[in-house]
Amino acid sequence: MSLSSGGVLSGTVNAPARAIFTVQVSDSSGSASRELQLDVQPAGGFVNDPDLILHYTFDEGGGTQVWDISPAGNNHATTVGNAHWVPGGRFGGAYGPADASATLNRFFPANQGDLDFVPRGDAFTVSVWVRSTFVGGYRTIIGKDDGQISGYTQMRLWATNPLTNVQGANGGQFGGQLATTPALNDGQWHLLTMTSFNDAGTWRTRVYYDDGMLFNQFNTGPGGTTPGLLRIGDTTLGGNSWNGQLDDLRIYRRALSPSEVAQLYSPPVGPTVNIALAPGQQADSARPYVEFDATFSEPVTGLTVDDFTHSGTHALLMTLVEGTQYRLRIAGYTAGVVSAQLPAARVTAVSDGEPNNASNIASVTYSPPVDDDLAPLSDEFEDAATLADWQRNYLVEGWTGANKLEVWDIDTSREGHMRLVPYASSWYQPYTGAYAFKNVTGDFVATMRMHAARRGGLPGRPVSTYSLGGIMVRTPRGFTNAAPNPDPGPGVVLPWPPSGYTTPWTPDSENYIFLSYGYADAAMWGNVPDTWYNEVKTTINGVSTLYATQSGIPVNTDLVTLQVVRSGNVFVVLRRHGEGGPWIIENRFTRNDMPATLQLGITTYTDWPSASAQDAFHHNRTVNTGGNPDLVADADYFRLRRPATAVSPATLQSLPVTGQGGAPVMLTGTGLETALGDSMNTAHQPGQTFDDWxxxxxxxxxxxxxxxxxxxxxxxxxxxxxxxxxxxxxxxxxxxxxxxxxxxxxxxxxxxxxxxxxxxxxxxxxxxxxxxxxxxxxxxxxxxxxxxxxxxxxxxxxxxxxxxxxxxxxxxxxxxxxxxxxxxxxxx
CATH class of the missing domain: 2.60.40 (Immunoglobulin-like)
Known part of the structure; x- marks a missing residue:
């Protein structure tokens, strides 16, 4: 070290944190020396403190070896016959009998040359956690004496009589008895710390209890050292063994300050670690490997991939910044949550050896690409051949010749569309109109975009009453021979019931829901000029309930996107008008009568006055080519998906709806905003991603x-x-x-x-x-x-x-x- 002319002492020395140096200064007048006392906080903290010369953690858990992990001093590890270990120590395990009132098996540390402190010459600290339920007295925790009865006690830390009193001795001098509160023998862990220090030329000894707020102090005795060995759990001579357990015994070659004693008493603050998704890693992922980044609050040592708990069968640990930042890559997991965590005490801090605290649990949701089983039923109407994938109700149910569509094709009349041009017909009460459908089992989201226009290319909305097209959900009728037997042909109007003819059809068996778009009835539902209508209809056992609305529909908009959602027995219908308009939640229906497998498809109907002029049975089995039909429905696509997991009967029931006469209720801002509407309206594109490969x-x-x-x-x-x-x-x-x-x-x-x-x-x-x-x-x-x-x-x-x-x-x-x-x- 060197002293500058300005009085600044500089340099690096290897010495205890608290030490005395002799500084000699020379000039032309001669030289002089003066002692300089350094009193600084050790840079290494407590565990790696260069003054920590004995440290028994008592975490062995078994065997006869007691290990010393101190970074300085002699190695005091020793073998103890009949050593006893208990779990539940102050930190990890502890040393002593399972019964905290029983006698501890005492022992001598090995290599005690650095533990023979001169009472009025060496500063030191003895600190130990104790637990006892013993009710007697005079129990020694640590002692060193000359081995003679009533002989000289160089150093002792013990509990007197009663055991609730603590007393220290140093240099042959016993201090006063410190009454402990809470009581030392209450069965809880308590910290006892004894320090020896030079106080402005006077050597003193202080005994602290727990956090150091309770202590007593006495002048160190004049006695010197003795050949007797320091003993853990008793005096050198023996006869006053400790009854209870010990943990985390430390001896320093300096006196800890009151704040350091308080720090020993406080729970250790080990490194914290945060696990987060690595850059580019999505919380919802289809990638066959997952990456998490682990960031420590301070440098640590000893981290390996095996220290982590995770959901994979294989993992690799990559170092980003040595000691503080690591990346964990995991593979070999199944669908669901993939998580990673670093449990507590897997690594230690470089600075003080404290073990890490447990990390948070980071996770992603792994959803391997499983092609939606309903998605292949979708149709973008770009291939005329897909017309064969659709069924018609009149053919399935056996209404011979009752094709109520004058035009029905895909990618022919209009490129990229299914065109449906109905004759005069209707869906109302027992009346059945035109319907193209597919059978769908279970929950679904069906979305269709459609233009509703007039026949002959005329501008504006259709003019014939109840001329609309839309999405329909219908219970299958379950018969294939609806036409009367024998069939008299369409020119014969049969009464109902048709005497002398047989048919499985009955007028009280229609069950369906639909949401359609076009023109309804201005006289009944009001009229906003040049504005189309939505009709909502639910029919149970041939009895229809309906309403029509123009609410939320922009003027001169023939384009609509309709959506029907099923979850269990709950159905919700939504609509959106024009390009990019907001989704409107129109209504909700609970239909306990509807089976698992339903018909789902596109309905069209027009010219109710002409259709209603017919008896329902005659209407259903024939085609009315007259009247004033006025609807051309061009469907741009029909898309099917299974609902997202967020969609359930309960969440559908919780949605607000517009309903008849209500102001439009938007999907935006609801709990299913990201599960319905556009989220379920994408074209089906089977394929393989690089992740799949x-x-x-x-x-x-x-x-x-x-x-x-x-x-x-x-x-x-x-x-x-x-x-x-x-x-x-x-x-x-x-x-x-x-x-x-x-x-x-x-x-x-x-x-x-x-x-x-x-x-x-x-x-x-x-x-x-x-x-x-x-x-x-x-x-x-x-x-x-x-x-x-x-x-x-x-x-x-x-x-x-x-x-x-x-x-x-x-x-x-x-x-x-x-x-x-x-x-x-x-x-x-």
Whole structure:
């Protein structure tokens, strides 16, 4: 160390935190020395404190060895015959009999050369947690004496008589008795601390109880050291053994301050750790591996992947910042919650060795992509052939020849739409109109977008009373021979019941719900000019209840999106008008009568005056080609999904509804805002993501390795990157096959490969180059998200999900290089 002319002492020394240095200063007048006492808080804290020379944690839990974990001093670990250990110590385990009133098996620490403190020459601290229920007295916790009866006591810490009093001795001097409150023998853990220190030239000894607020102090006696060994649980001589248990015994070669005693008494504050989702990790994930980041409040040591508890079968720990930041990657889990936690006491702080506190539990919800079983029933109406996937009620129920649609086609009358043009007909009471449907079992969300227009391309809303189209939910009738037997033909009007004819149909058996759009009846429901209507109808056993509304419908809007939701016996109908309007919750129905399997589809009807002029039975079995029908319904799509888990009978019952005559109630702001409406209105696109490919091709042991899961990685080591194998749908190490065809003057390069038509989130490019110049590549064929490839070359494909792709391009008489390149458009 050095002392500057300005009086600043600087330098680094290895010495106890509290020590005395002799500083000598010399100048032309001579030299002089002076003692300098340093009294500073140790940088290492308590556990790694350089003055901590004995530390028994008593956490062994079994065996005969008592270990010393102190960072300084001699090694005082020792073997104790018949050692006894108990759980439930102040920290971890403890030493002593299971009965806290029984006698403790005392012992001598090994290598006591550094424990023989000079009473009026060495500062020290003895601190120990004790627990006892003994009711007698004169029980020694730690003692050192000359081994003679009534001899010299160098140092002692004991409980006198009664056991509720504590007394210390140092240098042959016993201090006063300290009455403990709460009582020392109350069966709880209590901290006893004895310190020896120099107080401005006078050596004193202080005994603290618990947090140090209760203590007594006395002048240290004049006695010196004695050859007798320091003993744990008794005097050197013996005869006053401690009755009870001990924990966390420490001896320092300095006197702890009152604040340090209080700190020993306080529960240790170990490192805290927060586990959070790693950047890019979603809380709802379909990825086959999950990443969590663990951040510690201070540097720690000893962390391994096995210290974590988690939901996977495999895990890998990556170091981001040594000691404070780590990333845990988990794989090998099933659908549901995937969680991770670091339990308490798995690592220790670098600064003071304190164990960590338990972390929070971080989790994600893993939902592997299971294709919605209803989604394939959806129809975007882009393929005329899908008309065959729909059923008609008149055919299923056997109403021979009663086709009430003048026009019914897909992607024909209007591109990308199902067109339905009904004859005069109706759905009301026992009347049955036109209906195209699919059978659906269980809960569902059905969404349809539709234009409701006039016949003949005339502008405005339909003009014939009750001309509407919409979504309908109907209980199957259960018969296939509704037409009268024998059938007299449509020209004969039969009374009901038809005497001399048989039919399973009855007028009291219709059960359905629908929400439709078009024109209702201005005289009954009021009229906002140039504004369409919604009609809501529920029919039970042939008795219909209905209302129509123009509330919330913009003027001159022929476009509507309708949605019907089922969960159990509860049905909710919603509507949205125009492009991007708000979703309106129209109404809710509880239908205990409806079975698990229902007909779900598109209804249309028009010209109630003409339809109602007929008897219901005659109406149902014939086609009325006259009257004044005026509806063209063009459905843009019909989409089906299973409801989200948030949708239940209870949550549907809790929704507010608009109802008849009510102001529009919006879906926004309700508890199901993210589970209904647009959230369930997406086109069905079966496909495979890169995450799906990883799940199908890599094991959990591979999935935890980031070097194997990136698109550019080569997980199977065949020389072809993961992304290319995903896009091409093959693990072939030579996936491209090149042929040169034709005469020399008209050479054609033909490239044949496979293509994964289900691949999503990527773009596949087949491209050529004449020189391998990085900037000289020319795209021949490009496929986006598994779609049909397009480009400048001649392109041909065969197959379904795994397709054979052939690309031909002229060589121009040059050398031609061809490659497949994949660009990921969705981050894995």
């Amino acid at each position: 990883l799940r199908d091709h890599l094991t959990p042991a591979q999935l935890i390795l980031s070097a194997l899961t990136s698109p550019a990685a080569d997980a199977n080591g065949n020389g072809i990157g993961n992304a290319v194998e995903f896009a091409l749908g093959t693990t072939d190490s030579s996936p491209l096959h090149l042929e040169i065809l034709g005469p020399p003057e008209a050479r054609v390069a033909r490239v044949t490969t496979t293509r994964n038509a289900l691949a999503r989130g990527m773009t596949l490019v087949i491209e050529s180059n004449t020189s391998l110049d990085p900037g000289g590549w020319t795209a021949l064929a490009t496929s986006v998200d598994g779609g049909e490839p397009a480009g400048t070359a001649s392109i041909n494909e065969t197959g379904d999900a795994l397709r054979t792709l052939t690309v031909e391009t002229p060589t121009g008489g040059q050398v031609l290089f061809v490659r497949a390149r994949v660009v990921m458009t969705t981050s894995p």
